[in-house]
Amino acid sequence: MDIVSTLGRERGNENLLFGQALKVVNVGLDSFRQSLVDQGVGVVGVNWQPPLSGYIPLNETADGLSIDAINGRAVGKLKASRPMLVGLAVARDIVPKFSGKMLLHAGAPVGWRSMCGPMKGAIVGAILYERWAITEADALQLAASGDVRFEPCHHHDAVGPMAGVVSPSMPVFIVKNEPFGNLAFASVNEGLGKVLRYGAYSAEVIERLRWIEKILYGALARTIEKLGPIDLRTIISQALHMGDEVHNRNRAATSLFIRSVAPALIEHCAKSEAISVLKFLDSNDHFFLNLSMAACKATLASIENTPGCTLVTAMARNGVEFGIRVAAFGERWFTAPAPRVNGLWFPGFSESDANPDLGDSAITETLGLGGASMAAAPAIVRFIGGDVALSTQLTKEMAAISVSEHEAITIPSLDFRGSPLGIDLRKVMETAILPVINTGVAHREPGIGMIGAGIVRAPKECFESAFAYGASMFRAGT
Amino acid sequence: MRRQVLIKSGEYYDSITLLQVSTALAKTDGVRNAAVVMATAANKELLADAGLLTDEAQKADASDLLIAIAADDDTALRSAFGLAESLLKDSRAGRDTIGLERERPRSVAASIAQMPDANLAMISVGGPYAAAVAYDALARGLHVFIFSDNVSLEDEIKLKTFAAKRGLFVMGPDAGTAVINGASLGFANSVARGEVGIVAASGTGLQSVMSALSQMGAGVSQAIGVGGRDVSDAVGGVMMLQAITALQEDAATKVIAVVSKPPCDEVREKIVKQLARHSKPTVVCFLGSDEPSRPASSPLHASDLEETAYLVAALLKSEPPYLAIDALAERDSRLKLKSAELRQKLNPSQKYFRGLFCGGSFCYETQMLLQRAAGVGAVYSNAPLDKQFGLHDIKLSQKHTALDLGDDRFTAGRLHPMIDSTIRNLRILQEARGADVGVIYLDFVLGFGVDDNPVGSAQQAIIEAQRIAATAGREVIFLASVCGTDTDPQGLQRQEESLKQLGVTVLPSNAAAAKVAGWILCQR
Known part of the structure; x- marks a missing residue:
């Protein structure tokens, strides 16, 4: 030249x-x-809003790599992920680092003393179920003694709704993220009413857990073994076209799951077993929730510990604190007090009965489902106190803090735009749009169960503290 | 009286919308006082001053909206809150009527996704946030125009250094105006496209020169405002130099004008050096410098904004510059006679000048001309040429006073006087009551983004002021100049006509008005 x-x-x-x-x-x-x-x-x-406190533009890592490019590759992995239900196993045999007297719970780490009512109830129930104690009083004493170790499900590649308690004898679903090979685990959903995840531990609750272990586990495990892996992403994708957002509405996904297992279940199990399992599945609209959660966990786990990646990999609540994790910062939690839910209450209950937000189920919103895909589920907008316009607005807001959209999971009412994918910590900070979560509300006393539902925003302090931590690791530009 | 503050967490509205709502509430029957503001520290102070701050509101942060109302009784209070909510809702609904608006992007990045060929970011968010937005836009390859003030000097230096490395422009912070590729940004006048390229470190200075040129039939190729601090020692004139270079290389630009307060020596030297590198005809106006005009030098030096426009017009027509200077001098001698005539209206105690300015550069230029050209002696100001003439109390004028009403101390919690005339109107009445006041001078600035009818907004105040003076047995001379063009939305001629009908003496420029004021008062 x-x-x-x-x-x-x-x-x-x-x-x-x-x-x-x-x-x-x-x-x-x-x-x-x-x-x-x-x-x-x-x-x-x-449509500008003041950013969250501490925000500065962050474009490159300390090594001068483009964060946008890193996030782009991470989202590529999320899109390529194929969470498959490959079977069931007893937790102690399959969940990593799960041994001795250990119980897993929802959210970030929390000690016995600080735990909320429903979680304490679920811990007592799990101790009784494991026969580590025979009476409630003994169970309480054991829980407080320090002889039982409490660890977050998320530390063991697992997720659990509400209290999220998993004990070693419980059967868990095994979800494998096909191209990457990583596994995620979730317990079996017990249904509504008096259930362990809301902190109930009466005899009928323990009885049901034993039935799941003795009957349902074997029947479903055998069915899936014969059937081969079940593609959960396909079920989720179809369910979004049928009015589910696979967090607070799982009716379509549960129905699709029943369709996919019923013939093999009848073929390969004793008739009485098959009847009782199908009745159980049929009676529980939320059966698919735990599968949805495990599918989201398996997908998001593929980008955990990605250097320089600012995508959120988990949002979870332990009933006391709301915590998030970010891909670049691995196992570290960034927490803030769990918010109160802006909800609709079942007759006879009010806000004063409500436990602060609880459960690992916000993993669905972390992957852009649940509240983030509210536009797909107009049937339940009134359940959370909104209208159809609100549902569309919420999804568009979530798209604004996400890096991309999922080509394989689309929303008909938005002209088949993809569900929002990859919440970018930086976008949350810059736009001050906080992730929205659809949630059920537990009574603050153990064992009473669900008293309402609504939507809640992730507290901004989680993102501010994660960003402050990250800003020290990344170069600020000039 | 009932008082209540409602906190709406995480709801954000821009300051103009909120001021409109506050104003509407304050005008409502039964409402004593109302403020609808974002809960920034500064706004909370304002609420506290107005007796509207509650303990709860004190704890709110800048992302919370506060609706504070004091009303005669509960009924009035309730209906005022109802009105506030519906006005706020309507402000959003208005936006929604424009089709795609429902999906307005929430960030610069999202905007670029919508408009991939975006090339400039216009930034007018609160000062503390403006730098981050500007940095983000620069990093994405956009030029930026920062209207916001209160950006730290440190941020300005960082942004400009970052931009200069990439060949990007940072106009501002506190840039009032620019005309880029024919589009007016900020408070800008409607001027024809043409061959004059202007770089200015002052917003109204830029508006003044380009409007005057436009009225003389000369158009603008590019007009670049770089912000008042650009020519300071600390910033080093980075953008001023970059803009001069760009105009020198721009084929569409035939004549260049450079307008600024006197830069520090080092920056001045750099500017002079850069100008010397190129033969393009250039006029430099370092407003307020001690140097006399040099109509024969290269580059030409002009001593005020009007002279700058005259010299540029001469260069454009390849006329000898001294002809332009002569024409101005001839005009001035006519104005001197006019001044002597006006002077007759004053009684012996009416000795003083009161200038109430929207335009910062006009305030500055007026002080300079009153002291230098007319020789009236000290002129006091909230933005004085010389620190010793700073006003003791900006609420009270003393002797000759020129007030820059765009000063933060006047605009805190309010709109700029170019948009909202309330502050100036009150001050007009205050000055009219002073028995020693002889001349009240008002500048009016037309163009995009300002008051739809600036003269109309001041009309009642002028009439009332004339009545106050008449009742006290005296007449105050009202002088005015209007910075604008015939194609501005408000129309230069229409505005000037309205002023004349009010009995106001309208001068063709700020410089002319300042000289006339001086001649009236010092020939006494």
């Missing part, structure tokens, strides 16, 4: 502004946008 053309090119690079149509991004006063519109100038108005 000769000198003249080199100079010419350099000069061209020096001034990119003159001699081309002005195309403006307006951030701030709307009157300036209007004035540009009046002049016929191309303008996009940013």
Whole structure:
């Protein structure tokens, strides 16, 4: 290249502004946008809000790598993930690092003393179920003694709804993320009413858990073994076209699951077993929830511990604190007090009866399902106190803090746009749009169960503290 | 009286919307006082001053919206809150009527996704946030125009250094105006496209020169406002130099004008050096510098904004610059006669000048011309040329006073006087009551983004002020200049006509008005 053309090119690079149509991004006063519109100038108005506290633009890692590029590759992995239900096993035999007198629970680490009512109830129930104690009093004493270790499900590749308690003898679903090979685990959903996950531990609760262990486990394990792996992403994708968001509404997904297992179940199990298992599945609209959660966990686990990646990999609540994890920061939790749910209450209950937000089920929202895909589930918007317009707005808001959309999981009412995918910590900070979560509400006393439902926003402090931690690891630009 | 503050967490509205709602509430029957603000520290202070702050509201943070109302009774309070909610809701609904608006992007990145060929970000968010938005836009390859003030000097330096490396422009912070590729940004006048390229470190200075040129039939190729601090020692004139270079290389630009307060020596030297590198005809106006005009030098030096426009017009027509200077001098001698005529209206005790300015550069230029050209002696100001003439109390004028009403101390919690005339109107009445006041001078600025009818907004105050003076047995001379063009939405001619009908003496420029004021008062 000769000198003249080199100079010419350099000069061209020096001034990119003159001699081309002005195309403006307006951030701030709307009157300036209007004035540009009046002049016929191309303008996009940013619906700007003050960012969260501590936000600074963050584009590169300490090594000078583009965070956008890293996140883009991570989202590629999320899209490529194929969570498959490959079987069931007893927790102690399959869940990693799960040994001795250990119980898993929802959310970030929490000690016995600090645990909320429903979680304490579930712990007592699990101790009775494991026969580590025979009476309630003994169980309480054991729980408080320090002889039982309590660890988050998330530390063991597992997830559990509400109290999320998993004990060593419980059967768990095994979900394998096909191209990457990582596993995730979830307990079997017990149904509604008096159930362990809401902190109930009466005889009927323990009885049901034993039935799941003795009958359902074997029957389903055998069925899946004969049937081969069940593609959970396909069920989720179909369910979103049938009005589920696979967190607070799982009716379609549960039905699809029953369809996929029923013939093999009848073929390979004793008739009485098959009847009781099918009746159990049929009576529980939320049976698929735990599978949905495990599918989301298996998918998100594929990007955990990705250096420089600012995508959120978990949101979870232990009933006291709300915690998030971010891909680049591995196992570390960033927590804030669990928010109260803005909910609709079942007759006879009110906000004063409600436990703060609880459960690992926000893993669905972490993957852009649940509240983030509310536009797919207009049937339940009134259940959470909203209208159809709100459901559309919520999904669009979540798209604004996500890196991409899932091509394989689409939302008909949004002209088949994909569900939001990959919550970027930086976008949450910049836009101050907090992830929305559909949730059920537990009574604050153990064993009473669900008293309402609603939506809740993840507390901003989690994101602010995660960002502050990350900002020290990344170069701030100049 | 009943008082209540409602906190709406996480609801954000821009400041103009909130001021509109506050104003509407305050005008409602039964409402004593009302403020609808984001709970920033500054706004909470304002609420406290107004007796509207509660303990709970004190704990709110900048992302919370506060609706504070004091009303005669519960009924009035309730209906005022109802009105506030519906006005806020309507402000959103208005946006929603424009089709795609429901899905307005929430960030610069999302905007670029919608408009991939975006090339400039116009930023007018609160000062503490503006730097981060600007940095984000620069990192994505956009030029930025920062209207916001209160951006730290440190951030300004960082942003400009970052931008300069990439050949990007940072106009501002506190840039009032720019015209880029024919599009007006910020408070800008409607001017024809043409061959004059202007770089200015002052918003109204830029508006003044380009409007005057436009009225003389000369159009603008590019007008670049770089913000007042650009030519300071700390920033080093980075953008001023970059803009001069760009205009020198721009084929569409035939004549260049550079307008600024006197830069520090080092920056001045760099500017002079850069200008010397190129033969393009150039006029430099270092407003307020001690240097006399040099209509024969290269580059030409002008001593005020009007002279700058005249010299540029001459260069454009390849006329000898001294002809332009002569024409101005001739005009001035006519104005001197006019001044002597006006002077007759004053009684001996009416000795003083009161200038109430929307335009910061006009305030500055007026002080300079009153002291230098007319020789009236000290002129006090909240933005004085010389620190020793700073006002003791900005609420009270003393002797000759020129007030920059765009000063933060006047605009805290309010809109700029170019948009909202309330502050100036009150001050007009206050000055009219002073027995020693002879001349009240008002500047009016037209263009995009400002008051739809600036003269109309001041009309009642002027009439009332004239009545106050008449009742006290004296007449106050009202002078005015209007910065604008015939194609501005408000129409230069229409505005000037309205002023004349009010008995106001309208001068063709700020410089002319300042000189006339000086001649009236010092020939006494």
